[in-house]
Amino acid sequence: MGEATEAWGRVAEDGTVYVRTADGERQVGSWAAGSPDEALAYYQRKFDGLKVEVDLIANRLKQSGPSAPSPKDALDKIGKLRESISGANAVGDLEGLLARLDGLVELAEQRKAEHRAVREQQQAEARGAKQALAEEAERLAASTEWRVAGDRMKVLLDEWKAAPRLDRKTDDELWHRLSQARSAFAKRRKQHFAELDAQRVEIRAHKEQLIAEAEALQDSTDWNPTAGRFRDLMSEWKTAGRAQRDVEDELWKRFKAAQDTFFAARNAILDERNGAERENLAAKELLVVEAEALLPITDHRAARTALRSLNERWEAIGPVPRDARQRIEGRLHTVDRAVAEAEAAELSRKDPEKRARAEATVEQLRTVLEKLQVQADKARAAGQEKKAAEAEASIAARQEWLAEAEKALAEFTR
Template identity: 60%
Template sequence: MSSEPWGRVDEQGNVYVRTAGGERIVGSWAAGSPDEALAFFQRKYEGLVLEVDLLERRIRETDLSPKEALHSIERLKETVATANAVGDLDGLVRRLDALVEIVQQRREEIKAAKSRALQEAREAKERIVAEAESIAAGNNWRGGGERLRQLVEEWKSVPRLDRKTDDELWSRFSQARSHFTKRRKQHFQQLDAQREEARLRKEKLVAEAEALADSTDWGPTSARFRELMREWKAAGRAHRDVEDELWERFRKAQDTFFQARAQVFAERDAELRENQEAKEALVAEAEKLLPVTDYRAARAVLRSIHERWEAIGPVPRDARARLEGRLSAVERAVREAEEEEWRRTNPEARARAEATVAQLRNSIAQLERAAEQARQSGDQRKLAETEEALQARRALLEAAEKTLAEFSGA
C-alpha cells in the first residue's frame, strides 16, 4: 500500500483522496505501482489548481461580470467536489470561497457605482431640463435655439433613468422646446409685420425726400429733411435688403439737396467776404471804446457804428455769430456804464442813502449815552446789551457811508 498526505492506494489498487469529510475513492490502478497511481491522480489535481489559478486571474484582472464569475466559481466548486484527483481539494474549495467574497464585494461596488451613475444622470437631465425651461422663458431667439439643439445632444449622451423618471423629465424638456419654438415663431411673425410696416413708412419718406432733392427753398427744406431723418429713425428697420436699398435712395436725395445748398452758400459767402472785412473794422472801432469812461460819448459812437453796420449788409454765416458777439460785448459794457452812472447820480437814491446815514448816526449817539449811563450805574447786563447793539449799528453805518460815498464820487 502507498500513501501521501492527500491520498493513498490500498492493496486492491483503489485510489483514495482525503478531504475534511473523510476519504472517498477517486479511481483504481492495476497497471503499475501505487506511486505511479498517486502521481497520475496528483496530475489531475494540478490541472484543477491550474483552473482555479486561471479563474482567480480572470476575476482579479478582467472586467468579468459578477454573475458570470459566480457561475464559474460554482461550476468549478462542483468539479472540485467530485474530482477524481488527489491533492488539497479542501484548499481549492477555500480559495474558491474566497473568490466568492471578492465577487460579492465587487458586486456591491458595481451596484454603488451604478447608483452614483444614475444619480449623476438624473442630476444632469434635471440640469438640462432646468436650463431648457429658462431658455423657453427668455427672448434670446438666436442663441436660445442653438443652445436647445446642444441640450438635445447632451440629453442623448446621458444614460437612461428608470422609465417613469426619464419620461417625466423628457416631457418637461420637450414642452420647454415646444414653448420656445412657438414663442420664437410668434416673435418673428410680429417682427416681420413690424418690418413690413417700417418698409411702407420709409418708402413714403424716400418719396418725399426725392421730391425735395431739387428744392431751392433752403431754410424750410433743410428743416423738413431734419424732420424726415427723425421720422426715419423712429420708423424702425425693414428687412435688410429692402432697408439698404431704401436708405441708399434716402441718403442720395439728402446729399443732392445739401450739396446744392452748400454750393450756393459757398458762392454767396464768397460775395460777402468784403462785408465781413468792413464789419471787422467796425468791431475794432467799437472795441476802442473800452473801458468806457464817458458813456454818452460811447453811445454816440455806437449809434454811428450801428448805422454803418446795417448799411454794409450780411456777412458769411461762419463769421456772423463771432462778429455780432464782439459788438454785443461793447454794447453791454456801455449799457453797464450808463446804469452805474445813473445809480451813482440818482437823487432819490442819494437822499435815501443820506437819510440812512443820519438815522444810524443818531441811533449810535443814543446808544452811546445809554451805555455811559449803564456804566455809571454798574448795570453790567444793560451795558453788554447796549454795546452789542452799538457794534451792529456801527457796522451798518460803515456800509451806509460807503454807499453814500459812491454817490459823491469819492
C-alpha cells in the first residue's frame, strides 16, 4: 500500500492512519482494503460527523422561544461531545472543533444566565400579579355592589389559580390576604341580605296599608281630591321599596286593581262631559279638510277670503278636547302660513329693484357669452385648440348660469 497525505492527516505505507495535532501525530486507525485516499476519506467522514453535531448544537443555541434547548441540556451535550472529539478516531481539525466547543460553552452559560433572568422576571411578574389580586380583593371586601363585587371575586379566584406559583412563603402570604378578603366580603354580604329581608317585611306591611286605603277610596265619587290622593299613594308606593319577590307582584295587582276601579269610573263621567268637545272636534276636522283643499295656493286673494270665512265658522264651533287642540289648530295654522307666504311672494315679484337686478344679471351674462364666443372662434381659426377648448368650457358653464338667471327673471313677469 502506498501513502496518502492531506493537511490534517496521513496514511502510512503499512496502512496506519494518523491525525495531525498541535502535539504531533496521533494514530486513529488502520486501513487494509482499498487505496490510501479512500482511507483518508473514511476518517474525514468521521470528522464531518462530529462537525455536524457541533454545528447542530451551535444552531440550537442560537434559537429562542419554546424550541430552544435548555442551557443545562446543551452543556451536558457539549461535555459529551468534548469527550468524543478529544479521542476521536477521525481526521480533521479536531482542535478547532474543541475550540468551537469552548465558545459554545460560553454561549450556553450566557443562555443559562438569560433563562435565569427570564425565570426571575416571570416570578417578579407573577408576584406583582398575585399581589394586585390580593389588593383588589381587599378593596372589594368593603364594596356594597354585591352582585358586581361577588362576580369579580370569582374572577380573581380563577386568575389566582391560573397564575404561576411563587416560593411557598410568599405564595401562602398573598393567598391568605386574598382568602381573608373573600371571607370578609361574604360575611358582609350575608349580613346585608339578612337585614334586607327584615326591611322587606316592613315594606310589605307598609304596602298592605296603602292597599287598604286604596281599596277604601276606589268607590269614591269625589273625583278631584280622590285622584290627588291616589297620586300621593302611588308616590308612596314607588318610594316604599320592594317587598319579598314572591309577594311583590301580588301586592301590586291588588293596589292597581283599586286604582283602576276608581279611574275607570271617573273616566266614564269625564267621557260624558267631553262628549260635546268631541263633537266640536269632528266639526273642526271637517273645516280643516276644507282649508287644506286650498293647498297649494294658486290665488292668494281667493284663498285669504275663503280662509277668513273658515276662521269665523271655526270660532263659532267652540272648544275641543285638550289633547287634540294643538294638533287640530296646527293643521289650520299650516294653511294660514301657506297663504301668508303666497302673499309675501307676490309682493316680492312686484319689487322693481329685484327685477332690475335680475335683468342686469341676464344682460351681463349674455354680453360675456358673446365675447367668449368671439374668443373661441378666433382661437379655432388660429389653430389654438387648447385655448379654444378653454373658451368653450367657459361658454358652457355660463350658459347654465344664464338659464338660471332667465328663469329667475321670468318669475317677475308671471
